[in-house]
Amino acid sequence: MQTLLTFLSSEPIRLLVALVAIMSFVGANAAYLVWVERKGAGRFQRRPGPTEVGWAGLLQPIADAAKLLSKQLIVPPGVDRALFRLAPVLMMPPALMSLAVIPWGESLAARDINVGLLMIFAFGSINVMAIMLGGWSSRNKYAIMSAARVVSQNVAYEIPMLLVVITMILVTGTMNLNEIVRQQAGPFWHWNLFRVWVNPLMPVTFLIFFICMLAETNRAPFDMAEAESELVAGAFTEYSSMGFGVFFMAEYANILLGCALGTVLFLGGWQSPIGLWPGVFWFLLKLYLLVFSVVWIRWTFPRTQFYGLLNLSWKILIPVSLFTLALSAAMMKLLRL
Amino acid sequence: MLVKENLQTGANGRETFVLNLGPQHPATHGVLRVKMEMDGEYVMRAEPVCGYIHRMQEKMGENRTYAQFLPNTSRIDYLSAMNYTHAFVGAVERALKLQIPPRVEFIRVITSELNRISSHLVWWGAFLLDLGGFTPLLYAFDDREKILDLLEGISGARLTYCYYRIGGLYNDVDDEFLEGTRAFVKHMRPRLDMYRDLVTDNIILRKRLEGIGPISAELCRRYGACGPVMRGSGVPYDVRRAEPYSVYPEFDFEIPVFPEGDSMARYRVRMEELEQSLRIIEQALDKLPAGPVMADKVPRVLKLPAGDYCYAVEAARGRFLVRIVSDGKEQAYRVKLRTPCLSNLSLFEEASRGMLLPDALALMGSLDLVIPDIDR
Numbered sequence: 001m002q003t004l005l006t007f008l009s010s011e012p013i014r015l016l017v018a019l020v021a022i023m024s025f026v027g028a029n030a031a032y033l034v035w036v037e038r039k040g041a042g043r044f045q046r047r048p049g050p051t052e053v054g055w056a057g058l059l060q061p062i063a064d065a066a067k068l069l070s071k072q073l074i075v076p077p078g079v080d081r082a083l084f085r086l087a088p089v090l091m092m093p094p095a096l097m098s099l100a101v102i103p104w105g106e107s108l109a110a111r112d113i114n115v116g117l118l119m120i121f122a123f124g125s126i127n128v129m130a131i132m133l134g135g136w137s138s139r140n141k142y143a144i145m146s147a148a149r150v151v152s153q154n155v156a157y158e159i160p161m162l163l164v165v166i167t168m169i170l171v172t173g174t175m176n177l178n179e180i181v182r183q184q185a186g187p188f189w190h191w192n193l194f195r196v197w198v199n200p201l202m203p204v205t206f207l208i209f210f211i212c213m214l215a216e217t218n219r220a221p222f223d224m225a226e227a228e229s230e231l232v233a234g235a236f237t238e239y240s241s242m243g244f245g246v247f248f249m250a251e252y253a254n255i256l257l258g259c260a261l262g263t264v265l266f267l268g269g270w271q272s273p274i275g276l277w278p279g280v281f282w283f284l285l286k287l288y289l290l291v292f293s294v295v296w297i298r299w300t301f302p303r304t305q306f307y308g309l310l311n312l313s314w315k316i317l318i319p320v321s322l323f324t325l326a327l328s329a330a331m332m333k334l335l336r337l
Numbered sequence: 338m339l340v341k342e343n344l345q346t347g348a349n350g351r352e353t354f355v356l357n358l359g360p361q362h363p364a365t366h367g368v369l370r371v372k373m374e375m376d377g378e379y380v381m382r383a384e385p386v387c388g389y390i391h392r393m394q395e396k397m398g399e400n401r402t403y404a405q406f407l408p409n410t411s412r413i414d415y416l417s418a419m420n421y422t423h424a425f426v427g428a429v430e431r432a433l434k435l436q437i438p439p440r441v442e443f444i445r446v447i448t449s450e451l452n453r454i455s456s457h458l459v460w461w462g463a464f465l466l467d468l469g470g471f472t473p474l475l476y477a478f479d480d481r482e483k484i485l486d487l488l489e490g491i492s493g494a495r496l497t498y499c500y501y502r503i504g505g506l507y508n509d510v511d512d513e514f515l516e517g518t519r520a521f522v523k524h525m526r527p528r529l530d531m532y533r534d535l536v537t538d539n540i541i542l543r544k545r546l547e548g549i550g551p552i553s554a555e556l557c558r559r560y561g562a563c564g565p566v567m568r569g570s571g572v573p574y575d576v577r578r579a580e581p582y583s584v585y586p587e588f589d590f591e592i593p594v595f596p597e598g599d600s601m602a603r604y605r606v607r608m609e610e611l612e613q614s615l616r617i618i619e620q621a622l623d624k625l626p627a628g629p630v631m632a633d634k635v636p637r638v639l640k641l642p643a644g645d646y647c648y649a650v651e652a653a654r655g656r657f658l659v660r661i662v663s664d665g666k667e668q669a670y671r672v673k674l675r676t677p678c679l680s681n682l683s684l685f686e687e688a689s690r691g692m693l694l695p696d697a698l699a700l701m702g703s704l705d706l707v708i709p710d711i712d713r
Binding site: 145221300303305306 | 375468
């Protein structure tokens with residue numbers, strides 16, 4: 001018995017369990033966020049959404065997956081075959097890897113490492129490369145235009161995002177995500193979002209983070225990669241079957257990651273808003289509230305123009321986030337926080 | 338990966354490529370093909386290729402009797418069928434010098450304006466779809482559904498109405514229709530306010546439309562553009578006012594004109610027209626006279642006296658004119674259908690030059706093209 005417990009708590013097994021848990025969590029979420037998206041869209045548009053397959057359409061994602069899997073994976077003639085196949089494969093792992101450092105609960109993190117935040121941003125840009133490769137290798141004019149858009153969009157939004165994150169590192173003094181959450185213990189005004197005594201512009205910082213997160217995950221109103229009415233399906237135009245499905249799953253995995261990061265950095269992670277009973281429940285609640293607002297925004301606003309998007313980043317978000325960074329630094333120096 | 342044969346040297350000396358927008362593309366809303374010469378995302382030249390659904394409507398008008406051709410007119414611009422049949426029956430009635438009972442004309446105005454509202458609602462939804470906003474479409478269709486139900490009740494059709502007959506109407510309107518129309522007008526006003534708050538005043542939408550795709554009055558004149566496109570360029574030309582037909586002179590309504598000429602101006606013209614149409618419907622319902630719904634002495638066999646007859650209406654997309662040249666036989670010698678969308682599309686090539694692809698598509702959406710109306 002003792003040996004079994006030791007074996008189960010040994011590092012390789014722990015890692016395996018964590019990995020399987022994260023993969024199934026992401027898989028289930030990617031499938032069911034599609035359901036949430038469709039159901040939410042239905043409600044916003046005064047219609048019921050999926051209802052036929054299963055109770056309230058709950059089996060719809062499974063039916064969709066079965067359909068996608070049974071479709072032929074078409075590799076059009078003339079594409080760069082290796083890159084065309086590699087692109088969907090490259091989409092998924094970065095999001096999965098990054099989720100490994102997210103602290104779901106006090107002691108519930110696959111890897112509680114001290115540079116968790118750094119790791120997330122190190123992996124964060126790989127999926128951009130995957131979309132670019134997908135667009136480039138498709139040999140389709142719409143796809144290549146979309147690929148070019150995605151790269152410039154992500155370069156533009158990486159900067160304010162990182163500036164916001166640097167502000168957070170400055171305020172919290174650590175890159176360990178669990179430590180960041182631990183600092184926000186207590187009622188909700190202890191959350192980083194309301195830490196206005198360090199930086200009066202903290203809610204603005206959160207807003208910038210949220211906008212950048214939308215842009216980095218290519219969600220409406222910044223869905224330049226897909227831009228259905230302009231570029232048909234953008235970088236994914238030539239993809240069929242599960243190749244297309246993986247791009248979609250990765251989009252939801254990235255939304256999940258972005259919202260999880262927002263929860264950890266600003267909304268107190270697994271801390272309870274009333275200071276009692278902290279736990280994984282609170283984390284999931286906050287996470288899904290953010291996910292819901294992402295869905296909400298998508299079904300409310302029209303798409304921005306491409307140059308409007310770049311102007312927003314370079315002319316507004318970067319100066320403002322630089323200002324909040326400088327302000328936090330100055331406040332901390334002056335008030336010796 | 339662009340292969341070499343796709344590349345060519347454009348007018349600016351840079352390498353350009355040809356992008357085929359359509360005939361199946363989400364933004365063209367039908368089988369329109371636009372051959373675009375692109376420099377990156379910039380449109381160097383956009384050449385509309387028409388004719389994918391050309392159905393020889395004019396020729397059909399020449400080998401059918403007038404009564405037989407009447408339903409065809411509702412298939413030209415299927416979104417404003419009432420207005421189009423109005424033009425055709427108007428031309429025939431003018432040739433036969435028929436005295437149309439006033440009740441007929443009032444009901445024609447009510448149904449035409451209802452049809453204009455439903456057409457503008459479809460445009461509004463589809464235009465927002467072009468701009469990447471999906472939700473307004475379903476709100477618009479929700480409202481439009483009410484109009485379709487009303488018109489179905491009196492005409493039996495939901496889209497391609499053939500409610501007007503030469504000399505009158507298919508049948509009289511019932512109380513259900515009148516009550517329903519009043520209720521619809523009452524329902525629609527707050528909805529228009531909501532649309533303004535939710536969509537028109539949205540900063541993203543305004544940035545996408547304001548100053549985008551300017552069309553000058555001069556450009557409109559050269560290409561014969563009409564309807565909201567022209568009124569969005571500051572030309573106060575509306576057939577209902579300029580060449581009055583039916584009983585429109587009896588109503589008090591405004592012709593919305595915006596001088597900016599950008600996509601936003603065209604958008605605002607149509608949104609204002611929704612309100613003006615509601616006003617006309619209200620007045621027409623109040624003034625609706627009693628009487629027959631068919632003129633006396635409509636000949637069983639329609640033979641137009643030899644001559645050249647025209648009748649123009651303000652359809653949802655602009656001036657629609659039917660010209661019938663008769664040589665005294667049962668069938669017309671020549672039928673000419675002057676449709677607004679063809680001339681509105683014609684200016685796209687010149688207006689879109691040098692624009693970015695998304696802006697060019699916003700411009701195209703603001704022209705409100707119906708493809709069967711272009712090809713007819």
